[in-house]
Amino acid sequence: MVLGVRHHGPGSARAVLGVLEAVRPRAVLIEGPPEGDALLPLAADEAMVPPVALLAHAVDDPGRAAFWPMAGFSPEWVAIRWALAHDVPVRFIDLPAAHSLAADPTWGDGEEEGELHPDCSGDGGAAALRVDPIAVLAGTAGYDDPERWWEDVVEHRGAAPAATGDTDPLAPFAVLGEAMAALRETYGHGGDARDLVREAHMRIQLRTARKEFGDEVAVVCGAWHVPALTGRTGKPTVTADRALLKGLPKVRTETTWVPWTHRRLARLGAPPGRRSGGGYGAGIDSPGWYAHLFDVLDRPVERWMTKVAGLLRDEDRLVSSAHVIEAVRLAGTLAAMRGRPLAGLGETTDAVRAVMCDGSDVPLGLIRDRLIIGDVLGEVPDSAPAVPLQRDLARLQRTLRLKPELLERETELDLRKETDAARSRLLHRLRLLGVGWGTPAAGRGSTGTFRETWRLRWEPELYVKVAEAGVWGTTVHAAATAKAESEAASATALADVTALAERCLLAELPDVLPVVMKALADRAALDADVGHLAQALPALARSLRYGDVRATDTAALGEVAAGLAERICVGLPPACTGLDTDGAAEMRGHLDGVHTAIGLLPEAAELSGRWADVLRKLALRDTVPGVIRGRAARLLLDDGRLADDEAARLMSLALSPGTPPADAAAWIEGFVGGASGGGMLLVHDERLLGLVDAWLTSVPAEAFTDVLPLLRRTFSAYEPGVRRTLGELVRRGPAAAGGEVVGGEAGAPGFGAGLDEERAGAVLPVLRLILEGDHE
Incomplete structure (x- = not known):
C-alpha cells in the first residue's frame, strides 16, 4: 500500500489518516533519512510541537546539512504520530543522509546529472529540466494555476470517509498514482537523476519490510515516487537496485530535531549560503x-x-x-x-x-x-540530541531568560545590571562565532556606553550555524575565544585586527586580548598606508570607551591608539594631495572618523592641538581636493578653532570666480554637506547662505549641469524642515547679500533678532534631566 502525497498538503494528510484508520497496517514507512529512525519516538513527546524539522549534518563539515521539515498538517507527520500512538513500527526509507550529504550539491542538476553514480542518468525525455508534476496535471485539467487545481481536487475534499462508508479511502491515491505513472512514462525521472538512486534504496527497504510484516505495510512518500515503488515504471531486480547504490560516497552524520517555522515553510529550497545535501524545500505559499x-x-x-x-x-x-x-x-x-x-x-x-x-x-x-x-515557531524537547555547544547555548538562554523567538523584537540592555551585561556578552560572542541571533541597533539617543540596543530574531538555520561553530569549543565562551585567536593569527589587514579587538572587548574575552594586541601592534608597525591607519583608529577609540563599564584593562590598547593618531597627524596632509573624486570622498570619511576618534582618546587634550594644525593645513592647501578642504574648515568651525569671519573668508575664496564650478561645489559639499548640521549652519548664518547664493547665481549655464548633481547630493540630505526654511530664506533673499548680516542680528523667519534669555532658560530644567540620565 503506497500512499502518494504532496509534502505539507493538509488534504493529503487527512486522506492518509483516513487510510491508516481504515486499514490499520502492521508497519508504516516514511520518505526520510534512515538516520532519523532513532529520533522518531520523540515525535510522541508532549513537548514536541510542530512545525519541526529533522536536521542532518556532516560531523566534519556541519555546513553541509539538510532539513526535512514537517508541519502539523504534513502527511508524514500525521503518519508518524498515528504509528506511535498505535504502537506500530515506523521507519524512514529514503536514501541515507550519509550518502546524500557526501554527494556534490549539484548532483542531478541538468548536465551534471549522474555525478554521484554513473548508472543513474535514466532515460527521461526532459533530462535537463525539472518537471513539476502538479503543474503538468493542472495544465492538463485546464488550470493556469497549479495551486488552485490542487486545492480544488485535494485540499477541499474534506476528511476521508471511514472504512464503513461507501467510498474506498484508497481511491484518491489510486487515481493520483495512475496520473503519476503516465507522467513518469513521458518524463522519466523528470530531470532529477537523484530520484533513481533514492527510489532504489526505497524499494530495498520496502522489500525488507514486507519480508518482516507481510503485505500490510503502508508507505507514505511523494506522489512522484509511487510508480517507481509499485512497479509501474518497470520492475528492477534487487541486484539492479544494489548496483545503483554500490560505491556511493559516504560521510559521518549527526541527526536531530530542530524547531521550524511557518515562515520558513513558505520558502523554497536551501537557505542562502548553506550547502544542501538532501531534504526538501517546502515552498508552501500559505502555511x-x-x-x-x-x-x-x-x-x-x-x-x-x-x-x-x-x-x-x-x-x-x-x-x-x-x-x-x-x-x-x-x-x-x-x-x-x-x-x-x-x-x-x-x-x-x-x-x-x-x-x-x-x-x-x-x-x-x-x-x-x-x-x-x-508567526508559528515549533518546539523540541530538551531530550533531543544536540552538539555540546548547542546545549551550552540553550542553558545560557534559560539562565538569562532570552528565549529564541521567530518575530523580530528590540530589546535594550543596561550594562550596569549583571543580567543585562551577561546577555550582552552572549550576543557579542555569538556574533563573533557567526551566529547572527542579534543585531546591534541604534538606541534611543543615549551617547553613554552603558546601554545597548539589540534586534533579536531566531531563524532555524542558526542551528546549523551553531553546529558549525561547535568545532571551536564545547561552550560559547571557549568557542568564541578559540575563534578570536584564530582570526587574530590569520588577519592581514590592520582594520580587521582593530575590528577584532573591539569585538573581543564587547564580548569580554580577556584571555584572547594579549594575542589580539600583539597582532595589532605588529600590523600597525608594518602598515604605512595612512588610509588604513585612519580606518583602524575609530574602532580602537570606541574600544577604549568600554573599559569603564566592562571593567576591562585597555591601557595597552590606548598606547597603540595614541601611536596611530600620531602617525596619522604626520602622514595625512601629504596623503590628501592629488586624489581623484572617489579617493577624495573616501578620505573625507576617514577625516570624520579620525576627528571623532581623537576626541575619545585619553590623550585627547594633547592630540587635539596637533589635529587642529593638520585640519588647518588641509583647509588652506590648494592641492587638496575641495571636499576635503571644505570638511576640514567645517570641523575647525564646529570645534571653535576657526572664527566665523575666517570661515566666511575661506568660503568666499573657494567660491571666487577663478575657482572651477565643480571644485567650488565640492568645497560646499564638504563644508555643509550631509546630515551633520550643515543645513542649520546656513539657516543661522545668512552671510554664508548669501555667499552660496551669490556663487550659484553666477555659475555659467554650460557649467551648471556639471555642478547640479553635487549640489543635489549636498542639500538632499537635510531634514525637510531645514530645506523648507532655506527655501524661504532664498525666496526672501538674504537681508544683505554682501555679508552685512552677522549671526542673527537681522533675524530670519522663525528666529528673533537676539537671544531671549528668559525663554531659553525655561528649557534648562528639562535639559538637565536629560543630561543627567545619560551622563555615563
Missing part, C-alpha cells in the same frame, strides 16, 4: 491557511473570516460581524462564479479586500504576514 484547513473540520471559510476580523480589530480597524457575514457571502459567490467547489484562499482574500479593507492592499499585507503565513 497558515493550510494549517487552518487541516485543523478546522467544518465551516472553514466562516471560521477563517472570523480570524481575519479578529486580527483587524486588534489593529483598531472597524470590523463588525456584518462584515464577516458579507465577506463569507462574497467569497462563496466568487467561488461559484469561478467554478470552484469551495472558496479558496484567492476568493477569501478578494472578499476580505473588498469588504473588510475598503479595497486597500495595505491591511492585506498584515493578514498575509500574521495569518496566511503565520
